[in-house]
Amino acid sequence: xxxxxxxxxxxxxxxxxxxxxxxxxxxxxxxxxxxxxxxxxxxxxxxxxxxxxxxxxxxxxxxxxxxxxxxxxxxxxxxxxxxxxxxxxxxxxxxxxxxxxxxxxxxxxxxxxxxxxxxxxxxxxxxxxxxxx
Amino acid sequence: xxxxxxxxxxxxxxxxxxxxxxxxxxxxxxxxxxxxxxxxxxxxxxxxxxxxxxxxxxxxxxxxxxxxxxxxxxxxxxxxxxxxxxxxxxxxxxxxxxxxxxxxxxxxxxxxxxxxxxxxxxxxxxxxxx
Numbered sequence: 001x002x003x004x005x006x007x008x009x010x011x012x013x014x015x016x017x018x019x020x021x022x023x024x025x026x027x028x029x030x031x032x033x034x035x036x037x038x039x040x041x042x043x044x045x046x047x048x049x050x051x052x053x054x055x056x057x058x059x060x061x062x063x064x065x066x067x068x069x070x071x072x073x074x075x076x077x078x079x080x081x082x083x084x085x086x087x088x089x090x091x092x093x094x095x096x097x098x099x100x101x102x103x104x105x106x107x108x109x110x111x112x113x114x115x116x117x118x119x120x121x122x123x124x125x126x127x128x129x130x131x132x133x
Numbered sequence: 134x135x136x137x138x139x140x141x142x143x144x145x146x147x148x149x150x151x152x153x154x155x156x157x158x159x160x161x162x163x164x165x166x167x168x169x170x171x172x173x174x175x176x177x178x179x180x181x182x183x184x185x186x187x188x189x190x191x192x193x194x195x196x197x198x199x200x201x202x203x204x205x206x207x208x209x210x211x212x213x214x215x216x217x218x219x220x221x222x223x224x225x226x227x228x229x230x231x232x233x234x235x236x237x238x239x240x241x242x243x244x245x246x247x248x249x250x251x252x253x254x255x256x257x258x259x260x261x262x263x
Binding site for chain 1: 190
């Protein structure tokens with residue numbers, strides 16, 4: 001798989017969520033994603049960045065551009081927070097440990113083509129999503 | 134502190150969201166609108182989101198909260214101008230904005246608010262004689 005570019009950005013404050021949305025928007029537009037696909041991947045990134053900030057106590061996003069054999073955008077959200085004890089439960093719509101609606105993880109999963117989550121209680125969480133063009 | 138302006142036009146309050154909102158700005162708008170409805174006795178709130186490139190679950194929740202709070206304060210809310218790509222994404226995300234009235238544009242939204250206010254006045258004072 002050909003990685004064209006990869007850059008990391010901090011997700012430590014609320015304004016970083018806005019930055020994440022802008023970076024993902026720019027990268028997906030540059031890859032030639034349709035407007036609907038751009039909107040989907042930006043929305044997924046917004047949900048995951050908020051999770052990284054609120055549940056993971058901050059972390060970073062790695063933005064990877066893939067080119068060949070397929071063109072796509074891969075986003076890795078990584079934090080060193082408390083981790084997720086029950087991933088199946090966390091993915092269920094309506095489940096929340098915070099004050100939100102519980103749509104973040106499950107919703108983000110529906111907006112991308114590939115979704116992978118790795119979490120160790122006490123060590124942190126990495127969520128990797130890919131949207132193909 | 135950064136704020137989203139709320140304009141008053143007769144019995145209505147108008148809000149146009151023109152920036153990519155961070156979460157605290159969205160919360161501030163929710164609080165400001167609730168206060169303004171109570172201060173002014175406004176009967177309707179129109180929120181124009183045509184500039185918003187995305188609506189995620191946080192902003193969606195804020196729109197739902199504003200609609201609920203204004204209903205409790207005797208005002209109607211209508212959200213106008215949602216972009217098609219935003220609508221598609223929002224439904225896929227799992228949010229259908231239940232309880233939030235929507236219209237395609239500002240004109241249609243204002244018509245909706247006026248009609249709803251007329252209907253409420255009729256119910257209160259009886260039908261007007263033609």
